[in-house]
Amino acid sequence: xxxxxxxxxxxxxxxxxxxxxxxxxxxxxxxxxxxxxxxxxxxxxxxxxxxxxxxxxxxxxxxxxxxxxxxxxxxxxxxxxxxxxxxxxxxxxxxxxxxxxxxxxxxxxxxxxxxxxxxxxxxxxxxxxxxxxxxxxxxxxxxxxxxxxxxxxxxxxxxxxxxxxxxxxxxxxxxxxxxxxxxxxxxxxxxxxxxxxxxxxxxxxxxxxxxxxxxxxxxxxxxxxxxxxxxxxxxxxxxxxxxxxxxxxxxxxxxxxxxxxxxxxxxxxxxxxxxxxxxxxxxxxxxxxxxxxxxxxxxxxxxxxxxxxxxxxxxxxxxxxxxxxxxxxxxxxxxxxxxxxxxxxxxxxxxxxxxxxxxxxxxxxxxxxxxxxxxxxxxxxxxxxxxxxxxxxxxxxxxxxxxxxxxxxxx
Amino acid sequence: xxxxxxxxxxxxxxxxxxxxxxxxxxxxxxxxxxxxxxxxxxxxxxxxxxxxxxxxxxxxxxxxxxxxxxxxxxxxxxxxxxxxxxxxxxxxxxxxxxxxxxxxxxxxxxxxxxxxxxxxxxxxxxxxxxxxxxxxxxxxxxxxxxxxxxxxxxxxxxxxxxxxxxxxxxxxxxxxxxxxxxxxxxxxxxxxxxxxxxxxxxxxxxxxxxxxxxxxxxxxxxxxxxxxxxxxxxxxxxxxxxxxxxxxxxxxxxxxxxxxxxxxxxxxxxxxxxxxxxxxxxxxxxxxxxxxxxxxxxxxxxxxxxxxxxxxxxxxxxxxxxxxxxxxxxxxxxxxxxxxxxxxxxxxxxxxxxxxxxxxxxxxxxxxxxxxxxxxxxxx
Numbered sequence: 164x165x166x167x168x169x170x171x172x173x174x175x176x177x178x179x180x181x182x183x184x185x186x187x188x189x190x191x192x193x194x195x196x197x198x199x200x201x202x203x204x205x206x207x208x209x210x211x212x213x214x215x216x217x218x219x220x221x222x223x224x225x226x227x228x229x230x231x232x233x234x235x236x237x238x239x240x241x242x243x244x245x246x247x248x249x250x251x252x253x254x255x256x257x258x259x260x261x262x263x264x265x266x267x268x269x270x271x272x273x274x275x276x277x278x279x280x281x282x283x284x285x286x287x288x289x290x291x292x293x294x295x296x297x298x299x300x301x302x303x304x305x306x307x308x309x310x311x312x313x314x315x316x317x318x319x320x321x322x323x324x325x326x327x328x329x330x331x332x333x334x335x336x337x338x339x340x341x342x343x344x345x346x347x348x349x350x351x352x353x354x355x356x357x358x359x360x361x362x363x364x365x366x367x368x369x370x371x372x373x374x375x376x377x378x379x380x381x382x383x384x385x386x387x388x389x390x391x392x393x394x395x396x397x398x399x400x401x402x403x404x405x406x407x408x409x410x411x412x413x414x415x416x417x418x419x420x421x422x423x424x425x426x427x428x429x430x431x432x433x434x435x436x437x438x439x440x441x442x443x444x445x446x447x448x449x450x451x452x453x454x455x456x457x458x459x460x461x462x463x464x465x466x467x468x469x470x471x472x473x474x475x476x477x478x479x480x481x482x483x484x485x486x487x488x489x490x491x492x493x494x495x496x497x498x499x500x501x502x503x504x505x506x507x508x509x510x511x512x513x514x515x516x517x518x519x520x521x522x523x524x525x526x527x528x529x530x531x532x533x534x535x536x537x538x539x540x541x542x543x544x545x546x547x548x549x550x551x552x553x554x555x556x557x558x559x560x561x562x563x564x565x566x567x568x569x570x571x572x573x574x
Numbered sequence: 575x576x577x578x579x580x581x582x583x584x585x586x587x588x589x590x591x592x593x594x595x596x597x598x599x600x601x602x603x604x605x606x607x608x609x610x611x612x613x614x615x616x617x618x619x620x621x622x623x624x625x626x627x628x629x630x631x632x633x634x635x636x637x638x639x640x641x642x643x644x645x646x647x648x649x650x651x652x653x654x655x656x657x658x659x660x661x662x663x664x665x666x667x668x669x670x671x672x673x674x675x676x677x678x679x680x681x682x683x684x685x686x687x688x689x690x691x692x693x694x695x696x697x698x699x700x701x702x703x704x705x706x707x708x709x710x711x712x713x714x715x716x717x718x719x720x721x722x723x724x725x726x727x728x729x730x731x732x733x734x735x736x737x738x739x740x741x742x743x744x745x746x747x748x749x750x751x752x753x754x755x756x757x758x759x760x761x762x763x764x765x766x767x768x769x770x771x772x773x774x775x776x777x778x779x780x781x782x783x784x785x786x787x788x789x790x791x792x793x794x795x796x797x798x799x800x801x802x803x804x805x806x807x808x809x810x811x812x813x814x815x816x817x818x819x820x821x822x823x824x825x826x827x828x829x830x831x832x833x834x835x836x837x838x839x840x841x842x843x844x845x846x847x848x849x850x851x852x853x854x855x856x857x858x859x860x861x862x863x864x865x866x867x868x869x870x871x872x873x874x875x876x877x878x879x880x881x882x883x884x885x886x887x888x889x890x891x892x893x894x895x896x897x898x899x900x901x902x903x904x905x906x907x908x909x910x911x912x913x914x915x916x917x918x919x920x921x922x923x924x925x926x927x928x929x930x931x932x933x934x935x936x937x938x939x940x941x942x943x944x945x946x947x948x949x950x951x952x953x954x
Contacts, residue, residue, distance in 0.1 A: 324795075325793065325794055325795065328864070349795060349800075351792075351795075351801065352732070352800065353764050353766055356764075356766060379729075380731075383730075383765075383766070383767070419653040419654070420653070420654070421654065421714075421717070422715075422717075422718070423717070515942050515943070545929065547929050547932055547952075548932075551704055551712070551714060552705075552712050552923060553927075553928045556928065557928065
């Protein structure tokens with residue numbers, strides 16, 4: 164088996180791409196005759212790296228194959244201004260022969276690199292305008308935000324099921340010891356009561372931070388959130404409001420949560436005017452929510468904030484449960500990104516029908532219709548309850564996203 | 575197995591030529607009453623056969639839970655697993671007093687009830703490991719087990735109580751003299767929907783027995799810190815209530831008999847509080863010792879373990895011999911081992927089960943998948 168990898172650098176001119184395209188189409192029928200898997204990627208501008216995999220089986224047509232390969236390499240090299248690196252797989256001598264054909268290339272160990280992702284993670288630069296920074300995971304940053312809030316705001320109280328000892332997700336560790344049991348206290352097991360109580364406290368002027376232990380448990384409180392909290396300001400003509408209320412609820416799958424510890428109910432609440440649903444950049448959001456004036460409902464990933472959400476230029480992939488954007492300019496960032504790249508993929512764990520991806524897709528296509536080069540892809544959960552044994556199959560993982568990206572690029 | 579057991583027993587008996595007591599009159603603890611003039615009997619009758627049966631069932635539940643603990647630690651069972659050991663007398667006592675045609679619904683600590691209501695250990699364990707031989711086809715897991723006249727297995731705390739009242743309404747409507755036993759815990763007793771249910775059940779005189787299994791801790795919160803009134807049997811206010819020692823299987827049985835009669839005579843709902851204890855933590859993620867001391871657990875185990883209590887009763891009253899009970903133990907152990915073996919080796923449900931049984935549909939319905947080109951079929 165011969166594998167030929169051609170890595171072209173990112174500064175390709177479009178004419179190279181056109182010629183590459185031609186080559187690919189040229190070879191396609193040949194290889195398909197051989198009934199051999201042939202992966203040819205259509206080359207798209209601004210792809211960071213393009214690879215063309217050409218494989219063929221050994222025997223009868225090897226010599227023909229190698230001739231064709233050599234021709235291909237020569238053809239590609241003719242493309243000006245492109246640095247090629249050619250590496251080969253198992254067939255050493257043929258590889259060497261190919262190398263000789265291309266004087267200005269070097270065989271690097273790039274070929275040994277896995278083919279899976281060719282995005283390099285670029286972390287956000289550390290913000291300098293807030294002073295000293297510290298690396299924390301999601302839960303620590305929540306604890307820190309709550310700590311700051313309780314210290315700066317004397318009316319702030321935290322309550323919920325089991326928050327006193329630190330919470331089942333360790334988000335309130337140490338706060339009770341620091342601020343006392345009248346500010347950080349447990350409630351009995353009654354979500355409707357917790358939220359109703361929180362609304363009352365907020366309306367009366369306290370900064371209330373209610374915790375719902377898992378987002379799956381929030382439904383008894385749905386009426387209170389949607390009918391009371393969300394509409395208070397509106398129905399009282401701004402006389403009362405519960406802008407000081409924050410409800411925290413961990414959502415998302417934990418790996419073994421099954422039906423009732425894995426749900427993502429954000430779409431239900433996003434549909435309700437009057438509340439803010441914020442899934443990320445929790446620390447900033449908690450802070451801005453208390454000065455903002457509308458009750459936000461924080462959902463946050465149960466897992467640690469993954470630091471490798473791909474921020475590649477193309478296509479735009481918005482994994483909002485991974486959390487990498489400011490809430491206030493979320494949509495404008497999407498638009499800018501789509502204008503630049505032409506493709507969008509939205510992914511979440513909640514079922515696809517009526518999920519939040521639908522809203523994003525719809526809004527983006529309204530604003531950026533002419534910039535789109537492929538339909539917006541939604542890689543989401545299936546339209547079933549969150550399964551017990553099928554969880555690894557259910558969640559929209561990187562492979563499904565990758566598949567969707569491939570299809571969008573080949574559209 | 576019962577043939578084998580019978581053969582061994584008769585052999586033992588003939589060897590030992592011992593005369594056992596076949597019927598025993600036992601005094602059990604008096605129950606606290608709320609808005610009731612009569613009380614369950616304090617002098618109860620237990621036959622040898624009944625005693626051995628209760629022992630067998632309780633031992634099966636205990637071993638099954640311990641096996642589940644073991645499998646969980648080996649990561650063969652994953653997800654959430656809430657174990658019932660320590661509370662066996664509740665399940666067995668209740669079942670002894672009602673018929674198989676009556677209905678029962680409980681929360682997520684349901685393995686014991688699944689067994690007493692007719693599920694086999696094999697199917698229960700296969701459901702825990704999520705295999706196709708499971709009682710819910712492997713799709714539910716620990717918290718969602720069902721069988722005939724047993725409505726689960728419910729994950730959301732307190733949500734099963736209105737359901738139970740609904741089942742009782744159906745019984746009343748159909749006039750079949752059946753009732754519904756509706757269980758919940760001390761944590762759930764503070765949920766709003768429970769009180770809504772009390773009101774409806776009482777208003778319409780539904781044949782429902784509300785049972786609060788008070789194991790003193792709602793996950794990590796002790797009852798004193800969660801409830802303004804820890805007299806859970808009085809929380810029904812206008813519903814008559816009983817407080818029962820939940821570690822004595824006979825006490826539970828008598829109280830349930832009394833309650834069942836109350837319901838079937840058309841007097842409406844009744845509330846029972848079973849004072850019991852769980853040895854494990856709330857679930858397998860909870861070590862169970864951060865909010866209570868090991869001494870406390872040890873004390874309950876030594877003084878009030880339901881299986882030990884029954885065993886002492888049988889042995890001290892000469893109703894069974896030590897060897898007999900040992901035979902039962904061995905049998906139970908074998909059954910559990912076989913079930914665990916089955917649960918570990920049975921294949922997982924096929925992937926097309928993912929979308930099945932969402933709606934009632936014929937022909938199969940298309941379910942949207944992760945991508946627009948990936949559509950799955952839902953068969954029901």
